[in-house]
Amino acid sequence: MADPKGFLSTDREVAETRPVETRVKDWNEVYVPGSLLPIISKQAGRCMDCGIPFCHNGCPLGNLIPEWNDYAYREDWREASERLHATNNFPEFTGRLCPAPCESACVLGINQPAVTIKNVEVTIIDKAWDSGDVTPQPPERLSGKTVAVIGSGPAGLAAAQQLTRAGHTVAVYERADRIGGLLRYGIPEFKMEKRHINRRIEQMRAEGTKFRTETEIGRDIDAAKLRKRYDAVVIAAGATTSRDLPVPGRELNGIHFAMEYLPLANKVQEGDLTTSPITAEGKHVVVIGGGDTGADCVGTAHRQGAASVTQLEIMAKPGEERAPGQPWPTFPMLYKVTSAHEEGGERIYSVSTTHFEGDEDGNVQWLHLIEVEFKDGKLEQKPGTERKIPAQLVTLAMGFTGTDQKNGLVEQFGLELDERGNIARDADFATNVPGVFVAGDAGRGQSLIVWAIAEGRSAARGVDRHLAGASELPAPIRPTDRALMV
Ligand SMILES: Cc1cc2nc3c(=O)[nH]c(=O)nc-3n(C[C@H](O)[C@H](O)[C@H](O)COP(=O)(O)OP(=O)(O)OC[C@H]3O[C@@H](n4cnc5c(N)ncnc54)[C@H](O)[C@@H]3O)c2cc1C
Numbered sequence: 246m247a248d249p250k251g252f253l254s255t256d257r258e259v260a261e262t263r264p265v266e267t268r269v270k271d272w273n274e275v276y277v278p279g280s281l282l283p284i285i286s287k288q289a290g291r292c293m294d295c296g297i298p299f300c301h302n303g304c305p306l307g308n309l310i311p312e313w314n315d316y317a318y319r320e321d322w323r324e325a326s327e328r329l330h331a332t333n334n335f336p337e338f339t340g341r342l343c344p345a346p347c348e349s350a351c352v353l354g355i356n357q358p359a360v361t362i363k364n365v366e367v368t369i370i371d372k373a374w375d376s377g378d379v380t381p382q383p384p385e386r387l388s389g390k391t392v393a394v395i396g397s398g399p400a401g402l403a404a405a406q407q408l409t410r411a412g413h414t415v416a417v418y419e420r421a422d423r424i425g426g427l428l429r430y431g432i433p434e435f436k437m438e439k440r441h442i443n444r445r446i447e448q449m450r451a452e453g454t455k456f457r458t459e460t461e462i463g464r465d466i467d468a469a470k471l472r473k474r475y476d477a478v479v480i481a482a483g484a485t486t487s488r489d490l491p492v493p494g495r496e497l498n499g500i501h502f503a504m505e506y507l508p509l510a511n512k513v514q515e516g517d518l519t520t521s522p523i524t525a526e527g528k529h530v531v532v533i534g535g536g537d538t539g540a541d542c543v544g545t546a547h548r549q550g551a552a553s554v555t556q557l558e559i560m561a562k563p564g565e566e567r568a569p570g571q572p573w574p575t576f577p578m579l580y581k582v583t584s585a586h587e588e589g590g591e592r593i594y595s596v597s598t599t600h601f602e603g604d605e606d607g608n609v610q611w612l613h614l615i616e617v618e619f620k621d622g623k624l625e626q627k628p629g630t631e632r633k634i635p636a637q638l639v640t641l642a643m644g645f646t647g648t649d650q651k652n653g654l655v656e657q658f659g660l661e662l663d664e665r666g667n668i669a670r671d672a673d674f675a676t677n678v679p680g681v682f683v684a685g686d687a688g689r690g691q692s693l694i695v696w697a698i699a700e701g702r703s704a705a706r707g708v709d710r711h712l713a714g715a716s717e718l719p720a721p722i723r724p725t726d727r728a729l730m731v
């Protein structure tokens with residue numbers, strides 16, 4: 246156990262953020278670099294090394310949290326990193342971006358603030374990179390088997406790294422011009438600087454994983470050809486079809502899916518564009534959708550110099566305390582103030598968009614909304630509450646409906662879908678097509694990075710068993726696992 250009295254003597258402290266007025270002028274991560282190191286060992290010392298560590302169950306990866314808390318407390322960073330990597334290929338992604346269901350499940354959280362597990366995680370991995378402890382781990386021998394991974398988001402990368410290390414020859418196919426999936430072109434630079442992806446890709450290349458960008462399976466290479474060329478295929482193509490809002494005026498200029506808006510801002514940061522063709526500069530911006538994607542649009546609009554930013558949410562404002570139906574140790578729906586919300590803008594809850602209004606040139610100018618409430622499980626509009634708000638740029642961030650089928654991927658492979666429209670799979674993450682597996686949002690539906698990594702790792706074990714008859718790779722989850730997420 247780290248410090249037997251740590252949880253009594255030390256209050257929870259988290260990473261310090263840079264002042265709002267400074268950070269909205271740049272795109273760097275919002276945290277003060279190096280602010281965690283002086284405090285983190287004491288924070289790790291708050292861990293009680295519980296007999297039943299509920300944090301394990303909260304984490305889809307089954308992270309060995311009390312073990313690395315202990316090493317972090319003792320400042321044995323190398324051992325801490327070794328324990329961290331035992332269950333997670335990319336802790337620098339989860340340590341920055343995960344909503345930390347482990348912290349919601351932490352036993353300390355029953356009657357005082359939980360251990361700051363995510364901050365401990367990111368400190369361990371950043372230190373490991375800085376001290377050169379993260380090195381390539383190429384396989385000792387090759388199996389002679391080949392695997393194609395479709396999609397280079399966290400699920401595809403985790404599957405590829407596990408399979409390469411198991412000795413298989415792996416090629417990752419990505420339709421975009423860079424590797425990373427939503428980590429690269431969804432999540433803005435201020436939440437995670439892309440240098441973190443780049444150095445992982447270098448590690449993976451050095452281990453032997455091959456990457457093929459700007460190659461869309463279904464269009465550039467058809468499924469039959471791919472199956473012929475490889476002994477197994479992992480589909481990690483994400484759930485990239487955005488949910489639309491088919492109300493009058495949707496066709497006006499200036500109304501875009503979040504995933505049309507955000508990638509362009511990321512491309513500016515990559516140096517591909519000088520300015521984004523869809524910019525919030527000087528405009529009244531309305532973001533429809535109150536989740537993380539919406540918050541990313543809010544933070545992006547602030548940095549582009551929006552005149553105002555309003556975020557709309559159809560659901561009622563969540564409480565700041567756990568609701569009775571979401572007790573510890575489940576992951577509760579709570580009112581969240583993300584870094585983007587700290588930077589300004591207004592959030593309006595319990596409203597629905599009725600239509601958009603434009604000017605004579607067809608550019609959106611106003612968004613009309615009405616207040617709504619749920620009655621007996623049904624959404625009802627409140628008569629007399631209609632109003633309009635200025636809207637010269639609107640982003641639709643209302644979630645995703647499933648994997649992209651326009652490129653023929655699903656049809657060409659002959660894949661069965663489940664009742665939610667995702668690619669169906671069995672307990673080994675195998676689809677109905679022999680030798681074809683699925684991992685991440687493509688099979689699970691829109692989810693989280695931590696689930697994508699866990700699924701990639703588990704699917705890799707399924708592939709390894711298929712190719713070699715047995716596998717020593719770990720399988721943290723089954724497709725139906727929901728851990729403690731409500
Ligand atoms: C804006 C935004 C912000 C988010 N923020 C967070 C966050 O802060 N924390 C968090 O935990 N989760 C977040 N998420 C969710 C998280 O990013 C996803 O759950 C996760 O990336 C899913 O990983 P994946 O590997 O399954 O798919 P993806 O990351 O979607 O990657 C799929 C890849 O497959 C490629 N592809 C698709 N079809 C083909 C094809 N036919 N041929 C070749 N390539 C193909 C796509 O181009 C894409 O690169 C966010 C999502 C969005 C949209």
Ligand code: SF4
Pocket residue numbers: 291292293294295297298299300301310311314350351352353360362
């Ligand atoms: S539940 Fe919290 S206190 Fe207990 S072992 Fe996990 S991190 Fe430590």
